[in-house]
Amino acid sequence: MNNIDHILAYPQVALPSYPRHLQTMSELLNMTECAREDCFLCRNISSEWLEIVRLKREVISYKKGETIFKEGDKVEGIYFILFGKVKIDMSWGNKSYIIRLAGDGQILGHRGFGIDDIYPVTGVALEPTSACFIPTDLFRKLLRTNPEFLYQLAFFYAEELKRTERRMKNLAHMPVKGRVAEGILLIREAFGVDGEGCLNYRMSRKDLAALAGTVYETTIRMLNELVTDGCISLLDRDIKILDVRKLNNCCMQEQQAS
């Protein structure tokens, strides 16, 4: 039922987050062109709209840890990540829960599209990030005149919904260990791994806890258990995935038992 194929399908070695030909941070922060073939927006709109977008868009850069938009803020537009890594989370009291991780070329802030124009989530740059911002009214016009993009967007929403519901089910019934394992797989899926099998992003234990819906102490304990099980190894705080299938099995062990 819970097909592992979609997990194994993701590349073992992901593309580097930073464009190779750019060397310094200032070059990076001045980058205003996205690789069209990778960008969710550019890939799916007409050539004339590509020009309009190029003229009207605003390219904004964010430092590590900087907030891109905040829960409760008024929605002014939508973002597409040129490069970088972003977490999207919701808070409940002083606790937070990470809804999604987004990397290069991905759409960001699409939760603002809906009945009310208030962000239900907060977006924070995990690394230096550059994003292309498109104001709401322009975006709505774009949707009305680019049926292919609208179709792809609906498709994307459908996939997001499915993935969210899958996670929600796990949150309801799966023990914490499996959720931490799932969290690691989510990081892998979003940001990939290097040649050694280490996750391309070193997430703090606190963030990993927010991704798994638990506290950081428990996360640390579960990471130790996953090491004992031979699923992962910890190299100076980097998480190295030893066995994806085994890790995935942690997400289903009790399911098989019953």
Next chain:
Amino acid sequence: MNNIDHILAYPQVALPSYPRHLQTMSELLNMTECAREDCFLCRNISSEWLEIVRLKREVISYKKGETIFKEGDKVEGIYFILFGKVKIDMSWGNKSYIIRLAGDGQILGHRGFGIDDIYPVTGVALEPTSACFIPTDLFRKLLRTNPEFLYQLAFFYAEELKRTERRMKNLAHMPVKGRVAEGILLIREAFGVDGEGCLNYRMSRKDLAALAGTVYETTIRMLNELVTDGCISLLDRDIKILDVRKLNNCCMQEQQAS
């Protein structure tokens, strides 16, 4: 942050699930016309497509407890509920989690629209239900030629995504009592309440547990606590909502405390 307005906005007294002019069950099960103004599909497509849909659709009736589609089944099309009540759930081992409740006029099985054509969820009729079924290929053609419907569908997906994420966050950090309270509000939202304030659908404790992501024993205990708190009262197993705001506060009490 967690605005109560969208909860209060739902009608205290919902429309009856069964069309008033039809008296017997056989009349109901032979009903092939949906009230166009209520139906998510009919409302948003062109008049010529309305004709095509009328010719090509299949109206299917389901008994109480009957499965409409099952997790793992191949997706053959999409459903629109003419009348009735449906639960959509996912299973994890022997436990299940209710993702959504759907009533008259609502779209059903839209999770099948995506990369793979396998249902990630199971749809079960909670009451005698009649649905209009549209095969996938026709539906895709419909999407391509009815931009207004596609736009509304994307919009619907966006709202579903937001609502799902809100629930997911609660599942991660909110105590069970709040989740049971939330479950009651979800039933109210989907099926409404009668003149007395009683939920229009008498859901089993087991289903309510699946909606709150817990076990039925705990659900019973939490219902008792909610009675003590004066949020609800139990009349011969029917749940009567006494105070929506109070009930909603149960979903946020610790949030305020911190």
Next chain:
DNA sequence: TTATTTATATGACTTAAGTCATACTTTGTT
């Protein structure tokens, strides 16, 4: 009707996971 199954209810017990306290390590700042 009576029988059988299914749903509801409650108490007693167990356990997974959270909280608190403390120590160590790394990172960043003046």
Next chain:
DNA sequence: AACAAAGTATGACTTAAGTCATATAAATAA
């Protein structure tokens, strides 16, 4: 370099919520 601040790690303890056992009530079938 030296300090502060943030992140990591572990043990001891607590508690929310699950499990198990049992009883009653309601629904369905024979």
